[in-house]
Amino acid sequence: MKPMRFLLAVLALPAAALAQPAPLFEKALPDLPGKEVTLVEVTLPPGGASPAHRHNAHVVVYVLEGRITMQVKDKPPQTLGVGQIFYEQPDDIHTVGRNASATAPARFLAFFIKSKGAPRTVPVP
Numbered sequence: 001m002k003p004m005r006f007l008l009a010v011l012a013l014p015a016a017a018l019a020q021p022a023p024l025f026e027k028a029l030p031d032l033p034g035k036e037v038t039l040v041e042v043t044l045p046p047g048g049a050s051p052a053h054r055h056n057a058h059v060v061v062y063v064l065e066g067r068i069t070m071q072v073k074d075k076p077p078q079t080l081g082v083g084q085i086f087y088e089q090p091d092d093i094h095t096v097g098r099n100a101s102a103t104a105p106a107r108f109l110a111f112f113i114k115s116k117g118a119p120r121t122v123p124v125p
Contacts (some may be wrong), residue, residue: 020120024109028116038112038120044068045105049098052124057114059088066106071096090114093124 025039041064044050061070063080071077072092079100080086088094099106112120 029113032113034116035113036116038114040110040112040120041107042110043105043107044099047099047102048106049096050094052093052095053097053121054091054093054124055088055112055114055121056090056118057088057112057120058090060111061086061088062109062111064107064109066104067100068106068108069096069098069100070094 021040021042023038023040025037027037029035029037044066061068061080063082063084063086065082067079067081068086069077069079070086071094072088073095077096078086114120
């Protein structure tokens, strides 16, 4: 996607799709200097989705409610339900992250192991 089209697409998204939830837990990992673990809870409204992005982190997603469809570049999409887990490597580009339902919200926990102070999510054009 060309940079201007990407910018327009991002600007057209609802604010909730771009908002970064406040961490539920964040702690430096003393045995891994310069690294921290962060835990956030994400709620996607019916039909909600996130734009393409990367995390530059190890990310484990645990579904609490509803169904979500996740995909990283060059891998098939996965639709997950309550109790299922999705993993992203630091070099993955997250191409699909959406609520699989048009009528019910979806909620999940995301655990990040990342460089201390680094952003959790970085947009990818």
